[in-house]
Amino acid sequence: MRKFKGRIITPGTAKATAVVTHGGFNTLASMQMGLQFGDKQVKCSDQSNPEIYKLPLAGSALCLPQTIGSTTGGLVLYCACAMERQPACMLFSKSIDSLAAAGSILASVWLDGIKMPVIDNLGDEFLEYVKNGMTVTVEEDGTVVVE
Amino acid sequence: MRLTAHQQEMLDGKYGETKAKVMKTLVMYGETFGAEDMVAVTSEYNHLVTSFGLKVMSPVYDLMQRLVDDGVASEQKFSMDPRPLDKNVPASFLQNFVFNKFMYTKQDTYEKQLEKLGLMNKDAFTCTCYMDEVGNKPKMGDILSWSESSAVVYANSVLGARCNRNSGIMDIMGSIAGYVPNFGLLTDEGRRATWIIKVETTKKPDAQLLGSAIGMKVMEDVPYVYGLNQYLGSELDDAACTYLKDFGAATASNGAVGLYHIHDLTPEAKLHGEKLIAEGAPVYVIDDAELQRVKDSYPVIWKNPDATPKLCFMGCPHMSLEQLKSWTDKVEAGLKAAGNKEVVIPTVFTAAPAVLAEFERTEYAARLKKCGVITSYICPLMYMNNPLCKTMPVITSSNKLRTYTSAKYLSDDEILVTITKGGK
Numbered sequence: 001m002r003k004f005k006g007r008i009i010t011p012g013t014a015k016a017t018a019v020v021t022h023g024g025f026n027t028l029a030s031m032q033m034g035l036q037f038g039d040k041q042v043k044c045s046d047q048s049n050p051e052i053y054k055l056p057l058a059g060s061a062l063c064l065p066q067t068i069g070s071t072t073g074g075l076v077l078y079c080a081c082a083m084e085r086q087p088a089c090m091l092f093s094k095s096i097d098s099l100a101a102a103g104s105i106l107a108s109v110w111l112d113g114i115k116m117p118v119i120d121n122l123g124d125e126f127l128e129y130v131k132n133g134m135t136v137t138v139e140e141d142g143t144v145v146v147e
Numbered sequence: 148m149r150l151t152a153h154q155q156e157m158l159d160g161k162y163g164e165t166k167a168k169v170m171k172t173l174v175m176y177g178e179t180f181g182a183e184d185m186v187a188v189t190s191e192y193n194h195l196v197t198s199f200g201l202k203v204m205s206p207v208y209d210l211m212q213r214l215v216d217d218g219v220a221s222e223q224k225f226s227m228d229p230r231p232l233d234k235n236v237p238a239s240f241l242q243n244f245v246f247n248k249f250m251y252t253k254q255d256t257y258e259k260q261l262e263k264l265g266l267m268n269k270d271a272f273t274c275t276c277y278m279d280e281v282g283n284k285p286k287m288g289d290i291l292s293w294s295e296s297s298a299v300v301y302a303n304s305v306l307g308a309r310c311n312r313n314s315g316i317m318d319i320m321g322s323i324a325g326y327v328p329n330f331g332l333l334t335d336e337g338r339r340a341t342w343i344i345k346v347e348t349t350k351k352p353d354a355q356l357l358g359s360a361i362g363m364k365v366m367e368d369v370p371y372v373y374g375l376n377q378y379l380g381s382e383l384d385d386a387a388c389t390y391l392k393d394f395g396a397a398t399a400s401n402g403a404v405g406l407y408h409i410h411d412l413t414p415e416a417k418l419h420g421e422k423l424i425a426e427g428a429p430v431y432v433i434d435d436a437e438l439q440r441v442k443d444s445y446p447v448i449w450k451n452p453d454a455t456p457k458l459c460f461m462g463c464p465h466m467s468l469e470q471l472k473s474w475t476d477k478v479e480a481g482l483k484a485a486g487n488k489e490v491v492i493p494t495v496f497t498a499a500p501a502v503l504a505e506f507e508r509t510e511y512a513a514r515l516k517k518c519g520v521i522t523s524y525i526c527p528l529m530y531m532n533n534p535l536c537k538t539m540p541v542i543t544s545s546n547k548l549r550t551y552t553s554a555k556y557l558s559d560d561e562i563l564v565t566i567t568k569g570g571k
Contacts, residue, residue, distance in 0.1 A: 009179060024366055024403060029551050036203040036250065037534060047448045048401075048550055066367065068403040069550065071196050071294040074314025075207055082206030096179065097367055097403060098331065102314035105175045109168055110210055 001147040004126045008142040009096055010108045012117035016061040016088035018134040018146070019044075021052045022127060024068030027076050027099065031057060035080060042085050052132075061136035062087040063127060066097040077103025081114045089138045092120035093127040119144060148177055149184045154326060165217040169320050176317060177328025185326040186333060189290045190308065192267060192283040193225035193322040194276045196294040196315040199529050200254030201231075207316060208253055211260045214323070221265040221322040226276035226283045228295055229465065229497070230254075231529030235521055237458065237493050242535050250533060264319070272524065273499030275392065275465040277301055280501040287414055290333060292321025296403075297396035297464040297547065303406040305383065305391050307414040309333045312367075312405040332405050338415065339369065340408055340423050343430045346374030352438055353558045354393040355546040360441045362402025364431050369406050370398075371424050376411045383412065385469035396464045397546040448553050454540040459490075459566050460527040460554065462497030463545035468505055471498060471522075475511040478518045481567030489519030491569045492542075500524045528552060 026046050034042035034057070041056035058080070067073050077100065080086040086107075090100065096118065104118040117138045130136065130146045137145040150158065158174060160167040177185065197207055214220070231251055238246065258266075267283065274295055276283035285291055287307035293299050294313045302308040311331045313321065321327040331337040342365045346352060361370055379387040391409070398404035408416040408423055415423060461474065474496065482488065496515070498506065503522055506512050515522070531541060531552035541554040542565060549556040557565060 071296045079206045099314045101179045102317040109172045
């Protein structure tokens with residue numbers, strides 16, 4: 001078990017199973033197909049990301065360096081939150097990028113009762129330690145416990 | 148964040164609850180990135196990414212309707228990304244059913260919302276809004292609130308405007324408030340290059356492949372590229388701009404690049420030269436072998452990887468007028484060499500409605516039509532973004548389309564042979 005401390009982008013607590021990508025997470029390529037065609041688990045549809053291809057994203061502890069790709073990324077995340085099919089939390093090893101920040105901030109300001117804690121700056125060690133299937137707990141103060 | 152009196156009043160609700168929420172969104176966005184203040188949006192027009200009435204995007208249209216109902220229209224008029232559908236593009240009965248009855252059921256409603264919010268005109272649907280024919284071309288130094296990754300990277304790099312990689316919805320928030328938080332690519336420091344790229348290929352590299360390699364390496368950093376000016380020259384003519392359009396789109400979809408500098412070519416590189424490069428920037432050398440490695444790494448997820456292609460898409464991002472003309476010459480020559488009269492695979496070239504209208508005024512349009520090539524204004528990505536297309540072998544020379552769909556990437560040269568001569 002290890003603990004990591006990051007910066008809180010949107011607050012909250014969560015406990016979920018880790019889905020880990022070491023490359024950039026392409027939000028549109030990964031999530032839109034699942035959201036559009038009724039996949040409640042929102043299995044990752046990004047053919048370019050074999051690490052997490054076909055793994056369920058909804059309700060997961062999504063561990064990533066940053067998001068990449070289309071600027072629809074933020075609104076895809078916003079829609080996932082509105083449909084309550086978002087990851088349980090998003091945990092960034094690096095500083096959050098503008099698209100993921102937009103998605104989580106839009107959901108936090110414009111949607112009622114949606115919680116998706118987002119923590120960034122967890123460090124490279126976090127992404128080296130966490131593996132698919134581990135249990136991840138996000139605490140109120142931004143501490144992330146991986147076991 | 149330091150706010151002016153006007154910005155603070157907006158945040159405090161003097162101009163209504165919805166505008167206050169818009170400002171709150173922008174303040175939170177800026178504070179996340181350490182912005183100390185906001186700057187006024189100075190471009191004449193905005194550009195928004197969400198052009199499609201996808202049923203799944205209903206939460207977005209609900210938000211847009213709230214903006215309409217509360218009378219907080221954009222301060223600027225705007226262009227949009229391309230429409231998702233065009234009856235000229237080949238589609239099966241089942242595809243048409245899925246498109247019209249299941250996927251894009253919100254299209255008409257959404258376009259009415261856009262008109263109320265400030266759409267430039269009914270044909271302002273393209274990802275290449277910066278083309279002269281379209282008319283949304285910012286000036287050097289303009290501050291933008293744009294989205295659309297390929298347009299943002301072009302505006303920053305080729306036009307010298309200043310824009311962060313804003314998400315959809317965040318784009319219109321800046322336009323409504325009239326301000327954007329001052330961070331990242333809006334600042335001099337954020338525009339400095341943090342990577343050095345040395346292009347050492349034996350011939351002019353494929354724009355999409357080179358952009359893909361750089362995007363995957365530098366992610367969201369700013370690259371300073373040496374070695375391209377030997378192929379593109381030192382003036383931003385039509386051919387150079389077209390190359391950089393496709394190059395940039397690949398850096399932004401295979402990575403998250405929002406700005407690049409090309410030595411002795413792009414405006415800030417010409418103005419400041421190597422002073423733009425930050426101390427300690429790592430070097431990435433790209434030669435023929437590296438480009439081949441990148442190309443070989445692309446997965447082919449067709450059910451039968453050796454299937455004969457059923458459709459070819461060119462124009463993601465939308466083609467320029469120069470590209471439509473040069474490809475007309477290439478297709479004609481290819482067909483002549485192969486002994487064919489028309490393309491042997493249904494082929495669609497996509498471009499902005501205004502570019503297509505200009506193309507129609509040239510003698511090239513009839514020649515391209517005679518070759519059997521279809522022209523359209525749609526977004527190939529939106530056409531292909533459904534499970535039916537997964538079983539359809541589509542080829543493209545767009546790295547962006549390859550990234551988001553099951554389309555298989557071929558170089559421009561390979562595409563030309565495949566559509567004029569045939570093959571797998």
